[in-house]
Amino acid sequence: xxxxxxxxxxxxxxxxxxxxxxxxxxxxxxxxxxxxxxxxxxxxxxxxxxxxxxxxxxxxxxxxxxxxxxxxxxxxxxxxxxxxxxxxxxxxxxxxxxxxxxxxxxxxxxxxxxxxxxxxxxxxxxxxxxxxxxxx
Amino acid sequence: xxxxxxxxxxxxxxxxxxxxxxxxxxxxxxxxxxxxxxxxxxxxxxxxxxxxxxxxxxxxxxxxxxxxxxxxxxxxxxxxxxxxxxxxxxxxxxxxxxxxxxxxxxxxxxxxxxxxxxxxxxxxxxxxxxxxxxxx
DNA sequence: CTCCGTGCAAAGCGTTTGCATGCCG
DNA sequence: CGGCATGCAAACGCTTTGCACGGAG
Numbered sequence: 106x107x108x109x110x111x112x113x114x115x116x117x118x119x120x121x122x123x124x125x126x127x128x129x130x131x132x133x134x135x136x137x138x139x140x141x142x143x144x145x146x147x148x149x150x151x152x153x154x155x156x157x158x159x160x161x162x163x164x165x166x167x168x169x170x171x172x173x174x175x176x177x178x179x180x181x182x183x184x185x186x187x188x189x190x191x192x193x194x195x196x197x198x199x200x201x202x203x204x205x206x207x208x209x210x211x212x213x214x215x216x217x218x219x220x221x222x223x224x225x226x227x228x229x230x231x232x233x234x235x236x237x238x239x240x241x
Numbered sequence: 242x243x244x245x246x247x248x249x250x251x252x253x254x255x256x257x258x259x260x261x262x263x264x265x266x267x268x269x270x271x272x273x274x275x276x277x278x279x280x281x282x283x284x285x286x287x288x289x290x291x292x293x294x295x296x297x298x299x300x301x302x303x304x305x306x307x308x309x310x311x312x313x314x315x316x317x318x319x320x321x322x323x324x325x326x327x328x329x330x331x332x333x334x335x336x337x338x339x340x341x342x343x344x345x346x347x348x349x350x351x352x353x354x355x356x357x358x359x360x361x362x363x364x365x366x367x368x369x370x371x372x373x374x375x376x377x
Numbered sequence: 378c379t380c381c382g383t384g385c386a387a388a389g390c391g392t393t394t395g396c397a398t399g400c401c402g
Numbered sequence: 403c404g405g406c407a408t409g410c411a412a413a414c415g416c417t418t419t420g421c422a423c424g425g426a427g
Contacts, residue, residue, distance in 0.1 A: 111401055111406060117351055129311040129321070129330040132391080147409045152392060154407095155312055167311040167321055167330055173416060175265040175303040176291055185265070186350045194265040194303055195350070212365040214322045214331070220358045230348040247381060247426055268417080282385045288417060290382095309391060 110157055118142050119154045120163070129167050184221040190230030197223065246293055254278050255290045256299070265303050319358040326366030333359065 110116060122138045123130070136151045147174070158164040175194055177185075185196040246252060248367055258274045259266070266274070272287045294300040313321075321335040 113401070113407065115408070117329060122300075123312055124314040126312075128315050131309040131311050133309065134310070138245040145342060145409070147411095148391095149393075150408055150412075151349055153394095156393090159312075162316055163314075165313050166315055167313050170319040173267040173269065175267050176259055176271070176295075177265050177303050178262055178299075179299050180298055184260075188350070190351070214324070214359070214361050216322075216359045216361040217325070220356070220360070222353045222356045223350070224354040224356070225350050225352040231351060248427075249382065251383070281384070283386095284416095285385075285418075286383055291421095292418090 110161075115139075115143060115146055116154050116157075116232065118146070119151060120158065123155075123158065125165050150179055182219065184223060186223050186227070188227040188230055189224055190226050190233075193227065195227070251275075251279060251282055251286055252290050252293075254282070256294065259291075259294065261299050267351060318355065320359060322361065322363070323360050324363040325360055326362050326367055326369075329363065331363070 109115075118139050119135060131153055132148070135155065136146070136148045139146050139151060143238055157165060172186050175181060179196065186195040186197050188194075254275050255271060258271050268284070268288055268291055271291065272282070272284045275282050275287060291300060295302060313332075315332065322333050323333040324330075
């Protein structure tokens with residue numbers, strides 16, 4: 106269980122913005138929006154609150170902008186297995202779901218590429234740390 | 242057609258490393274490896290070459306470490322449509338491929354989460370720029 | 378010979394963190 | 403009243419870029 110956070114005006118405002126957002130705001134956008142209600146809120150605080158919300162599972166990070174870029178000499182599209190324990194990335198060579206193998210057009214959006222990543226724990230990390238339970 | 246690059250020793254070495262790599266090296270790892278053959282190669286050059294290779298389609302970036310993180314108040318897993326024209330991110334509400342809805346274990350790797358992103362062009366950008374052809 | 382790709386170092390960008398203060402509980 | 407979250411600014415990690423030089427064609 107995640108420890109409950111102290112209730113502050115900053116947290117209230119940030120939570121409200123993220124929950125009300127129809128788009129997918131970046132931290133900077135949340136910050137700009139939050140300043141309308143709390144002119145002295147700092148960007149660092151916004152980041153801290155967003156990180157807490159993520160840990161609480163109340164918000165998810167759509168992109169994955171934290172780690173360094175990793176390059177792959179294979180240029181065909183294929184899913185990757187990303188180990189949350191050691192950070193290693195492996196190719197996934199199983200069969201692709203049909204909807205992924207033939208993306209074309211959806212909702213007026215023309216698909217030209219996709220990225221599919223599975224997150225979890227590799228054999229080595231599970232052996233070392235004990236197998237973590239499913240997501241959460 | 243992408244203009245051919247000048248043939249240099251640096252480019253040759255970096256291409257060799259990326260193509261030979263079984264894992265998914267980061268730029269820093271490519272750099273360290275490259276220095277074994279070219280002690281004076283610079284990290285900046287490695288980045289420049291990797292970017293060129295990406296543009297040529299000879300390498301792909303497994304992660305997406307360039308842009309800022311974007312947050313989503315929806316906490317259920319759902320794919321996103323990322324517009325390459327304007328950068329906007331939309332939720333995808335269609336049905337999920339079966340293999341994605343029930344990930345569990347594959348190749349000794351315990352899956353606890355996944356991320357599925359479709360890249361393409363939204364209606365607005367296609368209207369403005371003309372519809373780009375499929376991936377390439 | 379002409380340019381482009383390189384090495385180097387500094388800048389850029391998004392994110393995190395150390396410290397003192399103030400507010401929550 | 404004690405401790406944790408905040409504000410501020412500096413630090414951080416990864417990536418890009420300006421500049422002068424050297425090598426490719």
